[in-house]
Amino acid sequence: MDQHKVSDSRYRTVLCVSPEHPCLPGHFPGQPLVPGVVLLEYVAKALRAWRDQRLVRVLEAKFMAPLHPGERAELILDENAGRIRFEILSDGQVLSRGLIEGVV
Numbered sequence: 001m002d003q004h005k006v007s008d009s010r011y012r013t014v015l016c017v018s019p020e021h022p023c024l025p026g027h028f029p030g031q032p033l034v035p036g037v038v039l040l041e042y043v044a045k046a047l048r049a050w051r052d053q054r055l056v057r058v059l060e061a062k063f064m065a066p067l068h069p070g071e072r073a074e075l076i077l078d079e080n081a082g083r084i085r086f087e088i089l090s091d092g093q094v095l096s097r098g099l100i101e102g103v104v
Helices: 036-051
Strands: 002-005 010-016 054-063 072-080 083-090 093-103
Touching: 010 036, 036 054, 036 072, 036 083, 036 093
Parallel strands: none
Antiparallel strands: 002 010, 010 072, 054 093, 072 083, 083 093
């Protein structure tokens, strides 16, 4: 991940899952898609980099469009009133979004 902190209440990073990632051969052979659990792993890594917190709960997660191996996407974490929301976007399209909790 190419990461950078935008502010205390917002964090942005770029992610790209390699076509050689070990999860891909079994996830739709011939037409691989990045599994939601891998996207959540990137959300957890971003939370750790931003706040030095461990992801403890996914309160809500929606996956609206696929991320393909090698495709770049933007991951945004926003904190508002103590809650952390995430969005994963590619070319302006929301691929996934949700609400998470972290702990130090």
